[in-house]
Amino acid sequence: MIEQKKIDHLIFLEKVFSTNLRFGDLRGNKNFIDPFLNYLSILEESQYWPEDLRNEIRLRRLKKLMSYLSKNSSFWAEYFKKNNFDSNAINTLDGLDSLPILRREDLLEFGEKIYVVNDENKDYISSQNSSGTSGIPTKFLFDNREQLTAAFALQFRHPFLMKLPLRNMLERKFIVILGGKGAAYLLAKDFVVEVFQVAPAALEDKNIRLSIYNAIEQARPALLISFPSLLIKLAQMINEDKISLPLSAIQLSGESISAEDNVFLQKIFNVPIANLVSNSGLGGAIGFECEKRFGVFHLNAEQVILEFIDENDKKVPLGKDGELVITSLAYSTTPLLRYAIDDTGNFLTTQCACGKTLPVFNFIGRRNNEFILPSGNKIGALHFYIALAYAQIQKYSRQFQIVQEDKNLLRLLIVPKMRPNITHEAKFRLALTKLFQNEKVFIEIDYVERIPERGRKPIFFIPLSQD
Structure with a gap:
């Protein structure tokens, strides 16, 4: 009973x-x-x-x-x-x-x-x-x-x-976050060693990777929280770096993941x-x-x-x-x-x-939530949001939308709270350009009164196949 x-x-x-x-x-x-x-x-x-x-x-x-x-x-x-x-x-x-x-x-x-x-x-x-x-x-x-x-x-x-030995883990800082903070932002003072708000392309920078590795070492053994696409990129770089990280487990959320990618992650991290x-x-x-x-x-x-x-x-x-x-x-x-x-x-x-x-x-x-680069490589739409949020687009916009017009053309539609100046626009462009991994994609920024609806609702990202 x-x-x-x-x-x-x-x-x-x-x-x-x-x-x-x-x-x-x-x-x-x-x-x-x-x-x-x-x-x-x-x-x-x-x-x-x-x-x-x-x-x-x-x-x-x-x-x-x-x-x-x-x-x-x-x-x-x-x-x-x-x-x-x-x-x-x-x-x-x-x-x-x-x-x-x-x-x-x-x-x-x-x-x-x-x-x-x-x-x-x-x-x-x-x-x-x-x-x-x-x-x-x-x-x-x-x-x-x-x-x-x-x-x-x-x-x-x-x-x-x-x-996991949670009682012991709750005595120390044991979490490293790769991507957005989510609900864990509340726990930063208690259990989080560091939060890395980065796009996948940024993980090619060895200094950024070393910072992540050092944070995981501080949290040893660490619980790593990440988006799947970010973790896959990190796994690829870890494979090249030929290192092993002291992890207790990995927690994923925010995106779906394929069975093939899951097998790859298990092979690299073995937790x-x-x-x-x-x-x-x-x-x-x-x-x-x-x-x-x-x-x-x-x-x-x-x-x-x-x-x-x-x-x-x-x-x-x-x-x-x-x-x-x-x-x-x-x-x-x-x-x-x-x-x-x-x-x-x-x-x-x-x-x-x-x-x-x-x-x-x-x-x-x-x-259909991926931006297709000229090479055929793909970037999850979630990373565009993270990049623009890091560039403080929410300070200037009531709503925004990314439209992929062509493999080498992106349009950013903004319903402004206030009109950004040239410096702020440059930050938006730079944040997006970093995602393209040195591939040539033109960026157009348009200010509009409202975002066009698809069906009965506005959406953040319009992929190439839908427009």
């Missing part, structure tokens, strides 16, 4: 940690480490619990969240009323269907009214920008206490990572590789790859409700590809209710052979 105390632990997450915990004071802190590891052990058990029990937990969390929003936010109370949604009346998770699909442009239109900040949580709030890969950078507010359970803890739910589906706007992991089946992911169903929809915002049948739509049961400060994240995937129709009862899904990611 499952203890009621464990069930309550998954419903009332606010009771997991002491209310006086602060980021920057977690490393080596027994008041953090003990409840953190206890929570992870419950998550390890709950992935084998009966589906009916898990759905009961999800429904109770959903009703609890919606009741909180109705009582603490006039905006959300009116939003629910407008859409005939009554949190007290829902008896199944399908009760969410009365709410419309939301996208980033909707959140921008709603503005700061969506945030639920009050005397109880105001001292724990931090902000984080979304990845912006839809072309619309969006600010999210998070309660740091919720992020400990919803973001950081779920980073370690993958079986490969649960087997467990944990692949996650995560979203920076959601503030944490949506799911983790099954250790028995490459490319198949288990949903973190205790905190996420996942749907797949077609181009008309209708749910697709099991097994059919659709856009991922997320409802987070974890975050109350920036509620994410039926939030479409522009990635593609599908639910599998059978239970996983590994024995876990968590729902399983395929993650395809963004389709």
Whole structure:
């Protein structure tokens, strides 16, 4: 029989940690480490619990969240009323269907009214920008206490990572990040040795590689967190450098990865590789790859409700590809209710052979999301966003889009907040040029009033094959 105390632990997450915990004071802190590891052990058990029990937990969390929003936010109370949604009346998770699909442009239109900040949580709030890969950078507010359970803890739910000596690791700085910071930015003072926000081409610079190697040595044995495309480039350079790095494991997220590339990474690094589906706007992991089946992911169903929809915002049948739509049961400060994240995937129709009862899904990611260079080499669109973000494009743009007109022509469309001067434009051009690895690609920058929509939504990157 499952203890009621464990069930309550998954419903009332606010009771997991002491209310006086602060980021920057977690490393080596027994008041953090003990409840953190206890929570992870419950998550390890709950992935084998009966589906009916898990759905009961999800429904109770959903009703609890919606009741909180109705009582603490006039905006959300009116939003629910407008859409005939009554949190007290829902008896199944399908009760969410009365709410419309939301996208980033909707959140921008709603503005700061969506945030639920009050005397109880105001001292724990931090902000984080979304990845912006839809072309619309969006600010999210998070309660740091919720992020400990919803973001950081779920980073370690993958079986490969649960087997690590986490108690000892949490006594020191053990993380090196290659790529965007994501939710780990909160943990920089506690557990992160260094963050390297670089594009793949930058890894050809030996000095940059040496800095990465030195950071990993400082974190020995290190957990390396990266985007797949960056890690593949690093692996190629490590192969040339003929070195071995002191890693305990690797965590991947942000992009899909081929089976061939996965085999190559295993050969070069020879450590467990944990692949996650995560979203920076959601503030944490949506799911983790099954250790028995490459490319198949288990949903973190205790905190996420996942749907797949077609181009008309209708749910697709099991097994059919659709856009991922997320409802987070974890975050109350920036509620994410039926939030479409522009990635593609599908639910599998059978239970996983590994024995876990968590729902399983395929993650395809963004389709046709690569820039093709004149040589035929390809660059993932994610790296264009990282490069432009590093050049501070968000300071000057409300929205931006990259269009590949030809193999040697890129157009950057910007909806300006203020018109950048020549110096700032030069920074944008330089950031993009560095990605081209000495290949000749012309860059045109156009300022527009709005980004053209594809289908019913604007997107960040228009590849050669679609334009």
